[in-house]
Amino acid sequence: MLISKVIGTTVSTIKEPTLEGRKLLILRQTDVDGVPVGKPYVAVDTLDAGIGDLVLTAHGSSGRQTDITKNRPVDAVIMAVIDHLSVLGEVTYKKA
Amino acid sequence: MKIARIVGSTISTIKNRRIMNTKLLICRETDAFGKKELGTSYVAIDLVDAGIGDLVLTCHGSAARQTPVTKETPTDAVIMAVLDHLEVDGEITFRN
Numbered sequence: 001m002l003i004s005k006v007i008g009t010t011v012s013t014i015k016e017p018t019l020e021g022r023k024l025l026i027l028r029q030t031d032v033d034g035v036p037v038g039k040p041y042v043a044v045d046t047l048d049a050g051i052g053d054l055v056l057t058a059h060g061s062s063g064r065q066t067d068i069t070k071n072r073p074v075d076a077v078i079m080a081v082i083d084h085l086s087v088l089g090e091v092t093y094k095k096a
Numbered sequence: 097m098k099i100a101r102i103v104g105s106t107i108s109t110i111k112n113r114r115i116m117n118t119k120l121l122i123c124r125e126t127d128a129f130g131k132k133e134l135g136t137s138y139v140a141i142d143l144v145d146a147g148i149g150d151l152v153l154t155c156h157g158s159a160a161r162q163t164p165v166t167k168e169t170p171t172d173a174v175i176m177a178v179l180d181h182l183e184v185d186g187e188i189t190f191r192n
Contacts, residue, residue, distance in 0.1 A: 001120070001139040001173055003106075032104060032122060032137050047110050056108065056120070056139055061158045062172035066112055069170075079170040080111035080120070087104035087122060088148060 001056045003082065005030050006049050010042055018072045025049065025078065027057065032085055034093045043076035044069050054093060056080040097153045099179070100125050102146050106139055114169040121146065121175065123154055128182060130190035140173035141166055151190060153177040 008026035023045040028036040034054050043057045046068045055078045057063075063077040064070055085093040104122035119142040124133040130151045140154045143165055152175045160174040161167055182190040 001171070003122070003137065003139060029136065037136055046112060049110075056106065056111075058170040058172045060172055062161065062170055065114070065161070065168055065170040077170055079115060080106075080108040083107045083109055085104060085106050085122065092104070 032092045045078045054082040142175045151179040
């Protein structure tokens, strides 16, 4: 699982029928302080995450192991919203 | 499998119901000496009660769902062993 920040949303009218009604958010992987690293990617939101939230995403076939993404063309899913992160006993991120 | 060091933990209230009551730890991949940390951090479900500072093995992708705890859950990384020692070219490179 990767720690990522939600940075935006995607809107798409023409999509595969099984993806209708699914929320597709734009994310960027972050380090443990919540600072973005790497390039953006898109994941299906199953937990009503919002822009600015730090979340955990599961990738590959693991992304299809939720009721919302089962048997659908999905390879990344948001499966947790992070409250706080602690590294070596120090809190490095706390949800606002 | 990757050799990784546990550097921290994540706390999350809103998460997929199938991964409730799991321990999510922050890992950094290391070299075969358990010293130099490589790449960016990732998060894995702890199956073996590992602690911060431990050197562990993590299993990725659909292989991570081959345990009773992670079966049919949106999981793509698990900690499946705590390392006692590592040996490279006949030399002990790490000892717990």
